[in-house]
Amino acid sequence: MSRFSVQERLQLLQRAVPAGTQPKFTTPEEWRAWQDEQGRLSSQRVAEQNRQARFQAVLGRSGIQELHRGCTFENYVAKHEGQQNALDKASRYASDFGNGFGGFIFSGGCGTGKNHLAAAIGNALLARNKSVLVVTVPDLMMRFRETYQDGARQTEASLMNDLCNVDLLVLDDIGVQRGNTNEGVILFQIVDRRLANKKPVGMLTNLDANALNELLGARIMDRMTMDGGMWVNFNWSSYRTQVKS
Ligand SMILES: Nc1ncnc2c1ncn2[C@@H]1O[C@H](COP(=O)(O)OP(=O)(O)OP(=O)(O)O)[C@@H](O)[C@H]1O
Ligand SMILES: [Mg+2]
Structure with missing residues (x-):
């Protein structure tokens, strides 16, 4: 004293x-x-x-892959209306984050900047001390398989808890393993639980609305785009080919 x-x-x-x-x-x-x-x-x-x-x-590793650590809204080049719309929506999503549990779905072809803008959202949130995890679905499936092995470092339940506790979870490459029935089941569980706890999910995919609906079900899809959530189409050619032309 x-x-x-x-x-x-x-x-x-x-x-x-x-x-x-x-x-x-x-x-x-x-x-x-x-x-x-x-x-x-x-x-x-x-x-x-x-x-x-x-x-x-x-x-x-940390929540955002090394490759995308430098991606920001400022260094995303908007050369046409589509890119400008994606940039505006992503930047609004980051600034409104915390006001609702709606997620974002970036759907489109290779190299169109889905990861770039998702990482820009993530980097903006990390700067505000939010926790962010961007993980590919194949990587996620591997982590779940590891939990079933003898001597696993982590149980399935604790991996699920980690994925559900982070402020923003971005699931990348949804649909590349289509046909793997586990993918739909595990994704459903993660997204359903997060949305029930009013925690948002970001999704990056080459699938269109019908295919994603088939994979995740209408109930999840409806809730993803409720309460400030958004669907953004990245329907232009790859940034690499645009840069060359
Ligand atoms: N409009 C843009 N301005 C600046 N850089 C961009 C733009 N679009 C894409 N890039 C860059 O191009 C590369 C590929 O983009 P990104 O990884 O975001 O594509 P993607 O849409 O996730 O593709 P995939 O479906 O193949 O995963 C990245 O290095 C990214 O930073
Ligand atoms: Mg990508």
Whole structure:
């Protein structure tokens, strides 16, 4: 216990503040409230660091792949209306994040920038201390298979918890393993549970609306686009060929 009372400690602290500096608190009550707030912020930071460390342990990497770490809204080039619309929607999604549980579905061909804009959303959220995980469905299926093996590092339930606790989960390459019946079942479970907990999901896919509907079911698809959710078509040619021309 300190030999000084709260009032005395506050006075000592106030004397140490340089002249001209506006103190954050002038009464012991304000000081206590400030300390409580700092404690709350600090435990939030620790919880966030723990979550990020957990991805590192589970996936051996941070939430956004190295390749897409530098993707931002600013370095996404919008040469036509379609790209501008995708850019505007993605950037609005990031700034409105937290107001609803709607997700986003970016659907279109190879190299059209789906990962770029999903990573830009993710990077913007990471900067706001949100947790983000972008994972491909084949990678996810491999992680689930690993949990069924003897001596697995993680149980299926704890992997499912990790996927459901992150603030934004982006499922990449949905549909490349079509025909694998497990894919539909596992994706359904993850998305259903996240949406039930009002946590959004992003989806990146080459499938069109009918094919995605067939894979995930109308119930999931309806909820994905509710409450601020959006479907964006990336129906232009690959960025690499556009750059060459
Ligand atoms: N409009 C754009 N402006 C700047 N860079 C872009 C743009 N579109 C795509 N790129 C870049 O092109 C590369 C391919 O894009 P990306 O990986 O986002 O494609 P994708 O739509 O996810 O394709 P796939 O379906 O094959 O996974 C990336 O390096 C990305 O940063
Ligand atoms: Mg991609």
